[in-house]
Amino acid sequence: MDYQFKEIEQKWQEFWAAHQTFKAEQDSDKPKFYVLDMFPYPSGAGLHVGHPLGYIASDIFSRYKRLKGFNVLHPMGYDSFGLPAEQYAIQTGQHPALTTEVNINTYRRQLDQIGFSFDWSREVRTSEPGYYKWTQWIFMQLFNSWYNLETDKAEDISTLIEKFNAAGTADVKAVCDEEVKSFMPSDWAAMTDEEKQVELIKYRLTYLRESTVNWCAALGTVLANDEVKDGFSERGGHPVEQKKMMQWSMRISAYAERLLQGLKTIDWPEPVKEMQRNWIGKSVGASVRFKIETVPGAAVLPAEDIEVFTTRVDTIFGVSYLVLAPEHELVAALTTPEQANDIKNYIDQTKKKSELDRMADTKTVSGAFTGTYVINPVSGERVQLWIADYVLAGYGTGAVMGVPSGDQRDWLFARHFNLPIVQILDGQKDIEVQADPTKEGLYINSGFINGMQYKEAVETLNKWLEDQKVGKAKINYRMRDAIFGRQRYWGEPIPVYFKNGLPYLIQEEELPLVLPEIDKYLPTESGEPPLGRAENWSYEDQYTYELSTMPGWAGSSWYWYRYMDAQNEGSFASKEAIAYWQDVDLYIGGSEHATGHLLYSRFWNKFLKDLGYVNEEEPFKKLINQGMIQGRSNFVYRVVDEEGRGTNTLVSHGLKGNYKTMALHVDVNIVENEILHVDKFKAFRPEFAEAEFILENGKYICGVEVEKMSKSKFNVVNPDVLIGSYGADTLRMYEMFLGPLEQSKPWNTNGIEGVFKFLRKFWRLFHNDQWEFKVADTEPTKAELKALHKIIKKVQDDIERFSFNTSVSSFMIAVNELTELKCNKKSILQDLVVVLSPYAPHITEELWALLGNTGSISAAAYPVFNPGYMVEDEFSYPVSINGKTRLNLNMSLALETAAIEVLVLADEQVQKYLEGKTPKKMIVVKGRIVNIVI
Numbered sequence: 001m002d003y004q005f006k007e008i009e010q011k012w013q014e015f016w017a018a019h020q021t022f023k024a025e026q027d028s029d030k031p032k033f034y035v036l037d038m039f040p041y042p043s044g045a046g047l048h049v050g051h052p053l054g055y056i057a058s059d060i061f062s063r064y065k066r067l068k069g070f071n072v073l074h075p076m077g078y079d080s081f082g083l084p085a086e087q088y089a090i091q092t093g094q095h096p097a098l099t100t101e102v103n104i105n106t107y108r109r110q111l112d113q114i115g116f117s118f119d120w121s122r123e124v125r126t127s128e129p130g131y132y133k134w135t136q137w138i139f140m141q142l143f144n145s146w147y148n149l150e151t152d153k154a155e156d157i158s159t160l161i162e163k164f165n166a167a168g169t170a171d172v173k174a175v176c177d178e179e180v181k182s183f184m185p186s187d188w189a190a191m192t193d194e195e196k197q198v199e200l201i202k203y204r205l206t207y208l209r210e211s212t213v214n215w216c217a218a219l220g221t222v223l224a225n226d227e228v229k230d231g232f233s234e235r236g237g238h239p240v241e242q243k244k245m246m247q248w249s250m251r252i253s254a255y256a257e258r259l260l261q262g263l264k265t266i267d268w269p270e271p272v273k274e275m276q277r278n279w280i281g282k283s284v285g286a287s288v289r290f291k292i293e294t295v296p297g298a299a300v301l302p303a304e305d306i307e308v309f310t311t312r313v314d315t316i317f318g319v320s321y322l323v324l325a326p327e328h329e330l331v332a333a334l335t336t337p338e339q340a341n342d343i344k345n346y347i348d349q350t351k352k353k354s355e356l357d358r359m360a361d362t363k364t365v366s367g368a369f370t371g372t373y374v375i376n377p378v379s380g381e382r383v384q385l386w387i388a389d390y391v392l393a394g395y396g397t398g399a400v401m402g403v404p405s406g407d408q409r410d411w412l413f414a415r416h417f418n419l420p421i422v423q424i425l426d427g428q429k430d431i432e433v434q435a436d437p438t439k440e441g442l443y444i445n446s447g448f449i450n451g452m453q454y455k456e457a458v459e460t461l462n463k464w465l466e467d468q469k470v471g472k473a474k475i476n477y478r479m480r481d482a483i484f485g486r487q488r489y490w491g492e493p494i495p496v497y498f499k500n501g502l503p504y505l506i507q508e509e510e511l512p513l514v515l516p517e518i519d520k521y522l523p524t525e526s527g528e529p530p531l532g533r534a535e536n537w538s539y540e541d542q543y544t545y546e547l548s549t550m551p552g553w554a555g556s557s558w559y560w561y562r563y564m565d566a567q568n569e570g571s572f573a574s575k576e577a578i579a580y581w582q583d584v585d586l587y588i589g590g591s592e593h594a595t596g597h598l599l600y601s602r603f604w605n606k607f608l609k610d611l612g613y614v615n616e617e618e619p620f621k622k623l624i625n626q627g628m629i630q631g632r633s634n635f636v637y638r639v640v641d642e643e644g645r646g647t648n649t650l651v652s653h654g655l656k657g658n659y660k661t662m663a664l665h666v667d668v669n670i671v672e673n674e675i676l677h678v679d680k681f682k683a684f685r686p687e688f689a690e691a692e693f694i695l696e697n698g699k700y701i702c703g704v705e706v707e708k709m710s711k712s713k714f715n716v717v718n719p720d721v722l723i724g725s726y727g728a729d730t731l732r733m734y735e736m737f738l739g740p741l742e743q744s745k746p747w748n749t750n751g752i753e754g755v756f757k758f759l760r761k762f763w764r765l766f767h768n769d770q771w772e773f774k775v776a777d778t779e780p781t782k783a784e785l786k787a788l789h790k791i792i793k794k795v796q797d798d799i800e801r802f803s804f805n806t807s808v809s810s811f812m813i814a815v816n817e818l819t820e821l822k823c824n825k826k827s828i829l830q831d832l833v834v835v836l837s838p839y840a841p842h843i844t845e846e847l848w849a850l851l852g853n854t855g856s857i858s859a860a861a862y863p864v865f866n867p868g869y870m871v872e873d874e875f876s877y878p879v880s881i882n883g884k885t886r887l888n889l890n891m892s893l894a895l896e897t898a899a900i901e902v903l904v905l906a907d908e909q910v911q912k913y914l915e916g917k918t919p920k921k922m923i924v925v926k927g928r929i930v931n932i933v934i
Contacts, residue, residue, distance in 0.1 A: 001767075001771050002760070002763075002771050003759060003760045003763040003843070005726070005727030005728075005729065005730070005759075005842070005843070006724075006727070008727075008842050008843060008845075008846045009113070009115065009723075009727055009728050009729070009842040011846070012115075012841070012842045012845045012846065013112055013113065013115060013842075015845070015856070016117075016856070017112075017120075019856070020121060021117070021856045021858060022072075022074065022117040022118060022119050022858070023119050023121050024071060024072060024073040024074070024075075024119050024122075025071060026564075026565075026576070026577055026580050026581075027580075028071035030069055030070055030071035031069070031070050031071065032070065032071050032072075032073065032580060032581055032582070032585075033062075033065045033070040033071070033072050033073070033585050033586075034072075034073045034560075034581050034582075034583065034584045034585045034586070035058050035061055035062045035065070035072060035073070035074045035584075035585065035586045035588075036058075036074075036075070036560055036563070036584045036586070036587045036588070036620075037054055037055050037058050037076065037587075037588055037589065038054070038587070038588070038589030038590065038593065038597070039076060039077045039078055039079050039124075039556070039559065040078060040079065040107065041078070041079045041080070041082050041084070042078050042080060042100060042103035042104045042106070042107045043084060043103060044084075044088070044099065044102075044103050044106075045711065045716075046103075046106045046107065046110060046718070047107065047110045047111075047718075047719055048709055048716045048717060048718060048719070049629060049709075049717040049718075049719050049722065049731075049735070049747055050628060050629035050630075050631075050709050050747070052111075052114055052719065052731075052735065053626050053627075053629055053735055053741075054588040054589060054590075054624075054626035054741075055111070055114070055116060055588075056114070056732050056735050056736060057588060057624075057626060057736070057741050057802065057804055058074065058586065058588045059074070059115075059116045059117055059732075059838070060732075060736070060799065060804060060838040060839055061586060061799060061802070061838075062074040062117055062838075063117055063837060063838035063841065063858060064799045064838045064862070066117075066858050066859075067834060067837070067838070067858070067860060067861060067862035068861075068862050069861065072117075073119065073122075073563065073564070073581060074116075074117055074118055074119060075118060075119050075122040075123070075124075075563040075566075076111065076116070076118040076119075076120070076123060077122075077123050077124035077125060077126075077559065077563070078100075078104050078107070078123075078124070078125045078126070078127075079126050079552070079555060079556050079559075080100050080104065080125045080126050080127040080128075081126050081127045081132075081490055081491045081492065081550075081552060081555060082490065082552055083219070083221070083227075083235060083488065083490075083552070084235065085099055085100050085103075085490050086488055086489055086490040086521055087219070087235065087236070089489075089490070089521045090520070090521045090522060093520065096127075096489070096490040096521070097127065100127060104125065110719060110720065113720070113723055113728055114719065114723070114728050114731065114732065115728045115729070115732065115841050115842055117841070117858065121566070121567075122563045122566040123566070124559055124562050124563065124566055126492075126554075126555030126556065126559070127490070127555075129512040129514050130512070130569075131555065131562065132492040132512055132555060133511045133512035134558075134562065134571075134572035135492050135550065135554050135555050135558070136492060136493070136494070136495045136511050136512055136513060137508065137511055137572065138557075138558060138572070138604065138608070139206060139494065139495060139550070139554075140495060140505050140508065141607075141608075141611060142204075142205040142206040142250060142607065143204055143205070143206045143207075143496075143505055144156060144157045144204070144505070145157060145204065145205045145607070145610075145611065146159075146160045146174055146175075146176070146203040146204060146205065147174060147175040147205060147251060147254035147255075148160075148173070148174060149173040149174060149175065150173050152258075153610040154205060154254070154607050154610040154611060155610070156611070157200060157203070157204065160172065160174070160200070160203055161200075164183075164185065164188040165185055165188065165189070166185060167185060168182070168183045168184040168185045168186075168187065168188055169181070169182050169183055170184075174203055175251055175253065175254035176202050176203045177202040177203075177207075177209070179202070180199070180202050180203070181199060194500060194502060197502050197504075198502065201502075201503070204251075205250060205251045205254065205607070206248060206249070206250045206251070206484060207248070207249060207251070208246055208247070208248055208249075208503060209246070209247065209249055210244050210245065210246050210247075211244065211245060211246075211247045211249060211394075211483055212242050212243070212244055212327045212355075212393055212394070213242070213243055213244075213245050213247060213483060214227070214228050214240050214241075214242065214243075214355075215240065215241055215242070215243035215245065216228075216233045216238050216239070216240045217238070217239070217241075218233070218236065218238035218239070219233055219235070219236065219238055220487060220488075220522060220523040220529075220530075221486055221487040221488045221529075222245070222247070222483065222485065222486055222487055223240060224483075224551065224552075224553075224596070225355055228240045230357065231352045231353055231357065239352070240352075241351035241352055242327065242350060242351040242352075242353070242355075243351065244327065247483050247484070247485045247548075248483070248484040248485040248494065248546075248548065249481040249482060249483055249484055250481060250482045250484045250603075251481050252479065252481055252482045252599070252600070252603045253477060253479055253480065253481050255602075255603050255606055255607070256280050256282070256477040256479055257282070257477075258606055258617075259276070259280055259479075259599065259602055259603065259606070260276075260277065260280050260282055262602065262606075262617060262618050263276060263277065265617070265618060266618050266620065266621060266622070266623070267621060267622040267623070268620075268622070268623040269591070269623065269624070269625055269742075271591065271594075272591055272594045272598070272623065272625065275591075275594040275595055276594060276595060276598070276599055278478075279478070279479055279594075279595040279599065280477055280478065280479045281395075281477055281478025281479060282475065282476075282477055282478075283309070283311045283475070283476045283477070283478070284311065284475055285309055285310050285311035285312070285313060285473075285474060285475075285476060286309070286310060286313040286458075286461070286462050286465060286471055286472065286473050286474055287307050287308065287309050287397065287471050287472060287474045288307070288308050288309075288310060288313065288316065288377060288378075288401070288465060288470065288471040289305040289306070289307050289308075289377060289470045289471055290305055290306050290308060290322055290374040290375060290376065290377060290383075290401075291304065291305045291374060291375040291377065292304065292305055292306060292334065292372065292374055292385075293372065293373045293374060293375065293382070301333075302330055302333035302334065303330060305374075305470075306322065306324070306330065306374060306385075306397075306399050307397045307399065308322065308396075308397060308399045308400060308401050309396035309397050309399075309400075309474060309476050310400070310401055312403070312406065313458055313461050313462065313465075313471075314446075314449065314454060314457045314458055314461060315403045315405075315406045315424065316376065316378045316379070316401070316403075316461070317378065317379050317422070317424050317446050317447060318403045318404070318405045318406060318422045318423065318424045319376050319379070319381070319383055319401045319402065319403055319422070320383060320402050320403070320404050320410075320414055320419050320420050320421060320422050321383050321384045321385070321386055321401075321402040321413075321414070321419050322374050322383055322384070322385050322386070322399060322400070322401055322402065323367065323385075323386045323387065323388045323390075323391050323399065323400050323401075323402055323413075324370075324385065324386070324387045324391060324398060324399050325387070325389075325391040325392055325393040325398040325399070326346065326347045326350040326387045326388075326389055326391075326393075327347075327350075327393040327398070328387070328391075328393055328398045328399065331343065331347075331370065331387055334370050334372045334385060335370045335371060335372070336370065336371025336372060337371075338371055339368065339369055339370055339371035342368045342369070343368050343370060343387065345368075346366070346367070346368035346387060346389075347387075349366075349389075350389040353389060355392060355394075358389050358390060358392065359390075359392070365409075365412045365413050365416045366388065366389060367386045367387060367388035367389075367413065367417065368386065368387050368388075369384060369385075369386050369417075370385045370386065370387060372384075372385045373385060377465070377468065377470040377471065378447065378461070378464075378465075379447065381422075384419065386402075386417075388413065390409065394480035394481075395478050395480070396476050402414065402419075403422075404419070404421040404422070405421060405422060405423045405424060424446050448460070448464070449461060482600065482603075483551070484550065484551060484554070485546075485548035485549075485550070485551070486548060486549055486550070486551050486552075487523065487529035487530075487547075487548055488529065488530065488548075488549050489515070489518065489521045489529075489530035489531060489549065490515075490521070490549070491549030491550050491551070491552070491554070492549055492550040492554055492555065493513045493514070493515055493531070493545070493546070493549055493550075494513075494545075494546040494548060494549065494550060495510075495511060495513045496545070496546040497538075497539035497540075497543040497544060497545050497546070498543060498544050498545075498546070499543050503546070504543075506539060513545070515531075515549075516531065516534035516535075516537040517534070518530055518531070518533040518534050519533055520533070528547055529547040529548055529549075531545070531547040531548075531549070532547050553596060553597055553600045556597050556600075556601070557597070557600045557601050557603070557604040558572070558601070558604050558605075558608070560583075560584050560601075560619060560620075561573045561578065561608075561614065564577040564578060564580075564581045565577035565578075572613075578613075578614055578615060579615060582615060582616055583616040583618065583619055583620065583621060584619060584620045584621065585621050585622065586621070586622050586624070587620040587621075587622065587623045587624070588623075588624045588625075588626055589623075589625065589626070590625060590626070590628075591625040598620075598623075601619055601620075602618065602619060605617070605618065605619040624741065624742065624802060625742060626741050626742065627739075627740070627741065627742050627743040627744040627745060628744040629709065629735070629738070629744070629745060629746075629747050630706050630707065630708060630709060630744055630745065630746045630747065631668075631706070631707050631708060631709030631710065631713060631715030631716065631717075631746070631747060632668060632704060632705075632706060632715060632746050632747050632748050632749075633665060633668065633704070633705045633706070633707045633713050633714070633715040634665070634666045634667075634668050634671045634674070634676075634702040634703065634704060634714075634715070635653075635663040635664060635665060635666060635702055635703035635704075635705065636650050636663075636664050636666050636676065636681070636700070636702060636703075637650060637651050637652075637653065637656040637659075637661040637662070637663055637664075637703065638650055638661060638662050638663075638664055639651055639659045639660065639661055639694075640660050640661060640662050641660075642660075644660075646662060648688070648690065648691045648692065649691065649692045649693075649694065650688065650691055650692070650693050650694070650700070651694040652693075652694055652695055652696040652699070652700050652701045653674075653696075653701045653702060653703045654696045654701055655694055655696060656703075663703060664685075665713050665714045665715070666681060666684070666685075666702060666714060667684050667714040668714060668715050668716075668717060668749070669717070669718075669721065670684060671702050672750075673750050674701050674702050674704060674750075675699050675700065675701060675702070676699075676700040676701070676702050678693055678700055706746040709747065715747075717747055717749060719731060722749070722752065726752055726753075726755075726756045727756070727759070727842070728842060729759060729839075729840035729841070729842050729843050730752060730755050730756045730759060731752075732839060732840065733755045733758075733759070733808050733811075733839050733840055734751065734752045734755045736804040736805055736807070736808050736839065737751070737755060737805055737808040737809070738805065739805055740803065740805055741802055741803075741804060741805075742802075755808070758811070758812050758815065759840060759843060761815055761816075761819065762811075762815050762836070762843070763843065763847075764819075765815065765818060765819065765823065765824065765829060765832075766824070766829060766847055766850065773850050774824060775824050775825070775826040775829060775851065776824050776825055776826065777825075777826055777827075778825060779825075779827075780823070780825045780827055780828045781821070781823075782869070782873075782874065783821055784818065784821055784823045784825060784828050785828070785866075785869040786869050786870060787814055787817040787818055787821065787823075787828075788814075788818075788828050788831055788832060788863075788869075789865055789866055789867075789869040789870060790814065790870065791810055791811065791813075791814040791832065791835055792831065792835055792862075792863050792864075792865045793865045793870075794806075794807065794810045795807045795810065795811075795835050796862070796865065798810070799838070804839075807839065808839070811836060811839070814832070818832070826851060829847075829851070830848075830851050830853075831863040833847045833848055833851070833857065834848075834857060834860050834861075834862060834863055835862070835863060837857045837858070837860075841857075841858075844857055845857050848860070872893060873892060873893055873894070874890055874891065874892055874893060875890070875891060875893050875927050876888045876889070876890050877889050877890075877891055877900070877904075877928075877929065877930050878929050878930070879904060879907075879910060879929075879930045879931075879932070880929065880930070880931045880932065881910075881913050881914070881931075881932045881934065882932070882933060882934060883931070886909070886910075886913050887907075887909050887910070889903070889904060889907060889910075889930075891903060893926070893927055897924045897926065900924050900926075900930065901922050901924060901930075904922070904930050904932070905919070905922075910932070914932070914934060917934045918934075919932045919933060919934050920933050920934060921933040
């Protein structure tokens, strides 16, 4: 029977499900291998052909590793909390859990029909209470922990309390808030419980503080930086402004150095590592305090000085001005009445920009003068105090010194606002300040560091600053603590209640704190988050729960551990499971998560290790970023009149140069090899039902462009359609065939037919001309063994280096060679079936069974490559007579020229061509050719 892919694929998908073929065993003698995909958010649109690319690659590798004798864990689940489901709930009134369930069912159906070898017994959903119970539990551990700089790890908060009891704050070296009290043990003992809680929250790894956030009023929630683009929400395009709010945060900054150093130990793409290095942003420099002058109109100064962090303390003599972030807490107090209006207007403008925009915006120069001056602690110079949006409140101290002579942006700023540009002279000890009409600005000497090399100058300045108590050497990190609250409904409830305005954890045995039912999914009329709508939802019927929910990254920051022991009700995973599976050996997902999910996951992993819950410092040994499959858009061309108005005429692509036209997207599913199905187009766009189509050779040819795959461009290709036409094995192999895994590439359905034909040709190897299954038990020839072992080696090497596209080409070559050899030997074909099975699991399972094997092919062993079969000991000599090739003769390469001549002349076919004539000459080129001249 011909290749009946629909029946075959359904049969084996049912077999795998019924027999739990891919269920991973924890207590196996086999070496473990953990393959993980970044789990998907289940959107209502379902999967398009771009989504499975990484899943197919990881599945090929998982199946290959099983054949190589590994106990493979390859799980799948759903990152099912998220803003899209909540927005749909707001629009329709339908509970997010219901739409999420529908979407998950669609995803599961699509994933199953592609034939993935997932262990579905370990499925997780971040929105299930049984899962987010443990997300809440990890939050509680973070709340009850502090970071001890002496041990360089997180510890239980009880060890900090012990230090306070024994010696107060004297021996405490911690990552904590800037404003912490110094106290003696007696002071601590005298504090009330509430006063102690106020101090402890300044040290906890998760804590409440006022933070500048991306606030989207239309969505009623805080957005992450990657959810904002050009001042608008990525979802819905609503205005976003910078706003100060009391928010939960996590001290990821405590782990900055460990996160940085850990990058040296993992096999990740260098661009991702570099993105994380830049995000962490380690800077070695100094903090310097600039004394604040009296502020006109202010009775009392809000502070004595402003602390600045600089990586170039040696340029301090060239400071022309100081800049504060617009959100800096001292801005209002340091603004004079005359400048108040300018400062207010500038701050209002800044609120419309996201932090990413401000960090990236190097082209514009803007700012406002506060009216206040500060004093340079080294030179004694009086400098103006400004605000500017390129300074961020959360980086360093939220204040920077402007050195126009050493920084392009500072120079542009000074020029724009007509500020002095101070040049630093070296080697001019006798010159303090001089005006040079040929050069711009003031010139001062570099004081007591005059003539020193850079390193010596920095060390000297740092010591002087410390001696004068106006600064010190310091290491700074750009990375800020992570905001951990969202004013949404569809997220994990934070297991906290408030008593007298202070946060307290609920009891562990009360977990999970389940999302309450609410009437609608909008903020309350008084502006509280949606959870404020819940009726009778309070702790012990008297204390208010936290009304924010956790951000989207919470559930994805530890999920790989839950897969290790997904049904455990007593812990997030047992010690035995964690000890066996350890960490993820191969992680495949998108590079867009470099400074979000991947960074937060590393942070939580290190924290869990500090507390002894896990064993590994890094969660993911090897990371591969799959490229994006881009959409291949098609266009029709509408003729327009002189006024630019569209007519009812559409012209084919090759003829559009003769007309004035406008391009219209057309559904790619009604285009085949760029030829438009005109009748289907008329149904797709009824307004063109009576249109005139100007054709080329009787066909309407569409235009083509590569764009992002999206519904709005009508270029989304549904895998369901392709699987219905060609089968899952064809789709799997074709997605790999498109190009290297890590590279982006355009989708082109036109080429899928070639892969389908290859699978039919592969199927035919096992069948005779009447499509009867027919294989022989006879011994294979050397040529057949060579073809087999060539593909065994090639595929093994390709998979190990994740070069899946080249394997597909090699399979095609191997099948062609065996077809030419008319090979139907069972020993050859059975090994070939095993080699192909990671790529095309359904067809190979069927042939494995037809070959007389029981069970699944996944339990087979990958064939052992024998290099001996690749050694050439025989050659098929082309034999030419008078320069024309007449035949080929197989002869040993070990034969000498004389022996070759004897064998050639003795051959019956050669004698037939000689017609009884004696050769005048024989030319033998060993291993190349035999030429006879008669």
